[in-house]
Amino acid sequence: xxxxxxxxxxxxxxxxxxxxxxxxxxxxxxLLLLPRDEHVxxxxxxxxxxxxxxxxxxxxxxxxxxxxAFPVAYGILLPAFYLPLMIMLLGLxxxxxxxxxxxxxxxxxxxxxxxxxxxxIVAALMQGLIVGGLxxxxxxxxxxxxxxxxxxxxxxxxxxxxxxxxxYVVLGAxxxxxxxxxPVRMFAERSLRVAAVAFVSLAIxxxxxxxxxxxxxxxxxxxxxxxxxxxxxxFLAVALMLLRAVGARADxxxxxxxLTLFALGVIGLGVVILPYMVPYRxxxxxxxxxxxxxxxxxxxxxxxxPIVLGYSAFAYYVFRGKTPEHGWET
Amino acid sequence: MGFGVGVVTGIVLSFEFGLGFARFGQMAxxxxxxxxxxxxLTSFFLEAGxxxxxxxxLNRVGPKLHFFATCMVALGTLLxxxxxLSANSWMQTPDGVAIDHGHVxxxxxxxxxxxxxWLIRLPHMLTAAYLTACxxxxxxxxxxxxxxxxxxxxxxxxxxxxxxxxxxxxVQVFIGDILYGRMLQYQPSKMQAAEGFWETESESPAPxxxxxxxxxxxxRNRFTLGTPYLGSIWLTHSLDGRVKGLKNTPRDxxxxxxxxxxxxxxMYGIAILxxxxxxxxxxxxxxxxxxxxxxxxxxxxxxxxxxxxxTLGGWYLAETGRQPWVIYGVLRTVDAVSPVPPNVLxxxxxxFICVYTLFLTGFLAYTGRLIRRGPDEAPEYAEARGSLKxxxxxxxxxxxxxxxxxxxx
Numbered sequence: 001x002x003x004x005x006x007x008x009x010x011x012x013x014x015x016x017x018x019x020x021x022x023x024x025x026x027x028x029x030x031l032l033l034l035p036r037d038e039h040v041x042x043x044x045x046x047x048x049x050x051x052x053x054x055x056x057x058x059x060x061x062x063x064x065x066x067x068x069a070f071p072v073a074y075g076i077l078l079p080a081f082y083l084p085l086m087i088m089l090l091g092l093x094x095x096x097x098x099x100x101x102x103x104x105x106x107x108x109x110x111x112x113x114x115x116x117x118x119x120x121i122v123a124a125l126m127q128g129l130i131v132g133g134l135x136x137x138x139x140x141x142x143x144x145x146x147x148x149x150x151x152x153x154x155x156x157x158x159x160x161x162x163x164x165x166x167x168y169v170v171l172g173a174x175x176x177x178x179x180x181x182x183p184v185r186m187f188a189e190r191s192l193r194v195a196a197v198a199f200v201s202l203a204i205x206x207x208x209x210x211x212x213x214x215x216x217x218x219x220x221x222x223x224x225x226x227x228x229x230x231x232x233x234x235f236l237a238v239a240l241m242l243l244r245a246v247g248a249r250a251d252x253x254x255x256x257x258x259l260t261l262f263a264l265g266v267i268g269l270g271v272v273i274l275p276y277m278v279p280y281r282x283x284x285x286x287x288x289x290x291x292x293x294x295x296x297x298x299x300x301x302x303x304x305x306p307i308v309l310g311y312s313a314f315a316y317y318v319f320r321g322k323t324p325e326h327g328w329e330t
Numbered sequence: 331m332g333f334g335v336g337v338v339t340g341i342v343l344s345f346e347f348g349l350g351f352a353r354f355g356q357m358a359x360x361x362x363x364x365x366x367x368x369x370x371l372t373s374f375f376l377e378a379g380x381x382x383x384x385x386x387x388l389n390r391v392g393p394k395l396h397f398f399a400t401c402m403v404a405l406g407t408l409l410x411x412x413x414x415l416s417a418n419s420w421m422q423t424p425d426g427v428a429i430d431h432g433h434v435x436x437x438x439x440x441x442x443x444x445x446x447x448w449l450i451r452l453p454h455m456l457t458a459a460y461l462t463a464c465x466x467x468x469x470x471x472x473x474x475x476x477x478x479x480x481x482x483x484x485x486x487x488x489x490x491x492x493x494x495x496x497x498x499x500x501v502q503v504f505i506g507d508i509l510y511g512r513m514l515q516y517q518p519s520k521m522q523a524a525e526g527f528w529e530t531e532s533e534s535p536a537p538x539x540x541x542x543x544x545x546x547x548x549x550r551n552r553f554t555l556g557t558p559y560l561g562s563i564w565l566t567h568s569l570d571g572r573v574k575g576l577k578n579t580p581r582d583x584x585x586x587x588x589x590x591x592x593x594x595x596x597m598y599g600i601a602i603l604x605x606x607x608x609x610x611x612x613x614x615x616x617x618x619x620x621x622x623x624x625x626x627x628x629x630x631x632x633x634x635x636x637x638x639x640x641t642l643g644g645w646y647l648a649e650t651g652r653q654p655w656v657i658y659g660v661l662r663t664v665d666a667v668s669p670v671p672p673n674v675l676x677x678x679x680x681x682f683i684c685v686y687t688l689f690l691t692g693f694l695a696y697t698g699r700l701i702r703r704g705p706d707e708a709p710e711y712a713e714a715r716g717s718l719k720x721x722x723x724x725x726x727x728x729x730x731x732x733x734x735x736x737x738x739x
């Protein structure tokens with residue numbers, strides 16, 4: 001059996017779940033800076049407060065799977081993305097404590113809402129920088145990262161970062177479209193229209209820029225022309241459907257279409273990067289740890305992941321439907 | 331609130347293995363990684379998945395399922411401690427692996443997970459966590475009693491807190507003693523540094539040092555303050571025994587004595603204070619003055635954060651005492667760091683210190699306000715009766731009473 005391939009699949013699935021789930025949390029957080037009405041902001045936070053912690057855990061799962069099954073890649077990629085990861089962790093931390101602290105205050109709640117919004121935006125941008133850095137490729141010498149920690153500070157990476165932020169805002173607004181009523185729903189519709197257009201244009205620009213600027217990306221297009229074209233066309237079609245679904249009776253449609261957009265994006269990225277674990281230098285088989293470690297993780301994952309997925313889904317089921325007007329306790 | 335702050339600061343650790351210590355991550359990933367992966371799978375998700383239901387779901391799932399969710403959060407926390415202690419204990423006493431081209435290859439998973447120090451360090455840490463909680467709630471309860479408010483709540487917390495502490499401190503002294511012996515066997519340099527002696531054999535009878543000013547450079551103490559004979563009695567169980575000093579360890583393998591010594595003394599000193607207070611509480615309880623002796627209540631208030639400080643001291647002992655190794659006897663800390671420029675490391679460290687100070691300030695300020703506001707707004711608890719049972723099941727009875735009398739919105 002090809003154990004490293006299964007470990008890589010598990011890591012990619014965890015990462016995909018993280019992007020889809022915490023993506024909308026972070027999007028809601030980024031949108032928190034806009035509404036003036038505190039009641040609207042309270043409802044926005046209420047819509048994600050019972051489930052955000054579980055969503056964020058998928059990031060840890062992806063990171064630790066990399067650590068356990070591909071320690072060499074882990075030891076190269078983390079120093080390579082030292083700056084964006086560190087700042088992302090700070091952003092996620094700020095967002096996390098704002099959940100708790102904003103509930104404790106009534107007069108200065110706006111201050112923690114700003115911290116909440118900024119934390120979410122910073123985390124989203126940093127994740128985008130890392131995606132950009134992965135597309136660029138990583139400088140490696142033996143088993144060590146040999147580039148500079150500032151390698152991710154390029155115009156291309158910045159463009160990808162803003163695209164990711166816009167995408168998360170689409171997901172967040174889609175979530176509010178699903179969960180919100182009254183003014184929250186109106187706000188969601190307005191944000192969706194702007195964010196969806198921005199996201200799609202930025203995504204097209206980034207894809208074009210990647211193909212022009214990086215030979216490796218062009219090679220991937222040459223190797224899988226049909227597949228990558230199909231993904232791009234589907235992406236555009238789904239984006240159009242999303243724009244038409246805004247304000248429709250089906251509350252959830254923009255959200256689910258937004259998730260589809262992100263899934264397509266991740267698949268496209270996978271086609272470009274895989275089978276590399278450290279882009280364009282180390283394949284996943286070269287970076288894999290010994291068989292015994294792979295087995296330990298995979299057996300554990302095989303047994304426990306279905307249970308985790310089960311009760312995570314149950315938590316979503318418990319808090320299904322519209323967010324109550326006066327908090328979950330009512 | 332503690333949970334929230336704890337969770338977000340804990341995420342950083344999962345990445346720090348690679349961010350700050352890339353070489354350590356590459357070398358030890360095959361052994362530590364799978365353990366932490368299992369921790370995430372079995373405990374982080376359990377905590378996070380049920381935390382939402384526990385905090386916000388009472389009206390949606392009913393009291394029974396809500397109690398189940400609460401139990402799952404507790405179980406997740408317990409499992410988390412189990413795995414992370416296993417991983418850290420492996421770094422202290424590595425076992426069950428071979429080294430192949432600078433990478434760890436696990437030969438026996440059972441010996442990696444159940445490594446020589448885990449079975450003692452795990453109960454030591456769990457007991458410490460429970461003791462911390464005991465003194466934290468007792469201190470708050472005592473504060474209410476001193477201020478003559480929330481009397482019922484205050485009495486119940488002080489009584490329960492000190493009751494559990496009585497059992498736990500006895501258990502902790504016992505476990506601590508076993509652990510001391512085990513560490514002396516596996517990491518002699520740590521315990522040599524912890525006692526503050528330099529010479530290979532101390533004078534006889536040996537004193538027990540309380541304050542030292544060590545000079546690592548010239549391998550001696552510039553100043554010492556200790557109790558004569560006590561060192562021999564406690565450490566060698568005789569009146570004139572000699573204690574082994576840090577010079578038994580080659581100089582390039584010595585930890586910094588000051589850090590290790592004061593980490594240990596902080597933990598040990600607080601343990602002695604806790605023990606004395608518990609003895610006093612038993613005496614006062616028998617004489618029926620547990621809730622009225624003001625000096626005792628004042629002492630409890632002072633001791634509110636004692637468990638936190640003792641736990642920190644213990645971890646300083648464990649981690650600084652292992653130096654210069656990051657994996658004891660296998661990988662040195664200097665060889666484990668990431669290829670990140672020092673000034674970048676320093677700036678991010680300063681940034682983290684600033685943000686974490688903000689978190690801590692917020693946490694202390696808001697928790698202090700919650701405590702001042704008192705338990706009246708908090709959920710009701712079971713009536714205090716003779717048996718422990720109702721006190722242990724506040725969640726069920728509280729949920730049931732709420733379900734019968736829905737709050738007016």
